[in-house]
Amino acid sequence: MVSFTLSLLLLVLGYFLYGRFVERIFGPDDRQTPALAKADGVDFMVLPGWKIFMIQFLNIAGTGPIFGAIMGAKFGPAAYFWIVLGCIFAGAVHDYFSGMLSMRHDGASMPELVGTYLGKKAKTLLLAFSIVVLLMVGAVFVYSPAIILGGMTGGSQTSIMLWIVVIFGYYAMATMLPIDKIIGRVYPLFAFALLFMAVALMVVLFIKWPSLPEVWDMATTENLAKQPVIPCLFITIACGAISGFHATQSPLMARCLDSERKGRPVFYGAMITEGVVALIWATVASWFFYDGGAAEVGSTMAAQAPEVVTAVSNNWLGVLGGILALLGVVAAPITSGDTAFRSARLIVADFLHFNQHPVRNRLLVSLPLFGIAALLLWFNIADKEGFNTIWGYFAWSNQTLACFMLWTATVYLSRRKGYAYLVMLLPALFMTTVCVTYICIAKIGFGLSPAISYAIGGAAFLVSLIWFLVYKRH
Secondary structure, three states: OHHHHHHHHHHHHHHHOHHHHHHHHHOOOOOOOHHHHOOOOOOOOOOOHHHHHHHHHHHHHOOHHHHHHHHHHHHOOHHHHHHHHHHHHHHHHHHHHHHHHHHHOOOOOHHHHHHHHHOHHHHHHHHHHHHHHHHHHHHHHHHHHHHHHHHHOOOOHHHHHHHHHHHHHHHHHHHHOOOOOOHHHHHHHHHHHHHHHHHHHHHHHHHHOOOOOOHHHHHHOOOOOOOOHHHHHHHHOOOOOOOOHHHHHHHHHHOOOOOHHHHHHHHHHHHHHHHHHHHHHHHHHHHHHHOOHHHHOOOOOOOOHHHHHHHHHHHHHHHHHHHHHHHHHHHHHHHHHHHHHHHHHHHHHHHHOOOOOOHHHHHHHHHHHHHHHHHHHHHHHHOOOHHHHHHHHHHHHHHHHHHHHHHHHHHHHHOOOOOOOHHHHHHHHHHHHHHHHHHHHOOOOOOOOHHHHHHHHHHHHHHHHHHHHHHHHO
16 A cells, blocks of 8 residues: 555656646647637537546546556556556656647647648558547447446346447437537536545545555566566556547547646646546555455456456445446446547548538538447457457557657657657657557467567667657758
8 A cells, every 4th residue: 555655646746747847848828729719619619627627537537547457457566657657757748748739730630630740641540540449449338338237227138239229329419419518518427426436445445554565566476467567567557557549539628728728737637637546446456356355345356347346336335336336337438439439520520621510511420430330349249259359459559549649749849949859759669669569469469479579679669769860860
């Protein structure tokens, strides 16, 4: 618990110290924002700052900082290092720049920003890449909550299919309607529930003060994940450390802010908050896996993340915990799924320069996206390994997406005098190395030996660094 307490303090200090440092580097000013300059009553509109924070937090969170942190805890206390350092120096900076650069470029989506700074070829590649990632998010976050809801209403295949239709129908409405109609009204409530749940669990942790592996025990703590910490930990814990999915979500809120000066609490602050949630769940999971927690709550060591959430919440928080657990494992993924489809619609519309104010235009863009998502969903259901396969590719694709945004912001800062670009260059090099190494070593990738995978990852580091130095010189 000492490591947890110190990590919590470091995340808070990170927001006030490093967050302010990053803000000074970017230099927000009083220029007119896209929410005012391009107000259309659908995607561009001013919302209250507190509401934007809550929506941004839930958009980027979903079940990511819960499920990812639970699975990441199996790697041992190294999870604390990654959540704290990754969140402060990579994830929160990534989210801040993706939101602020969008504001500086008239509310541009991620592919537009990549095209501006990395070129048209990178833009085209990322357009296809980001759409695939977003549709995978949508497909996964239809099926997983539908299974849980189906189990609560009879458990039959018919019940599950009915919930799939209901959730898919909700996604269609949330994707099509103006952002203030559903997202602006419901999301703050769900975000509050997710935060309340995390704070309640944190209070119980401090009361119980369990005996957990500390960071100085890493060398002697069993790696229950049975995977190499490098690079697998950095892919397993994405939300809560750094996640490329966030770069597709930040522009949604960049179109609703009436001042650039609100960017740090919304973008950097929401990510730090997500890091706190991930830290709490990593600690809960550490108690579950390493300190007899599984037996205490009547579960097993083989329990999957949703089972851990439900068992711990019901045991620690009672009836209220059961309700909040339902929100955590059902409402949270649904709210990530609908904004994934909304982001996909806006990305395609931006690329085609297609005005999204008329409902007809929104339909023309959305229907093909939902058709593709339906095919992914069918694969998810038809193949017993469908969910694991899609999730495995999503996890890697998600972090690769982060690399694009990190390099985009690095090039943006490199055009200024001085060495400000280092705040983006270092995490860009690190994540590039991680993603290349992972796809080489993972079963869903090339399945190469660790030695060869690490060598290729090191080569990717050098090639990326040399490319950047040559680019900067010219």
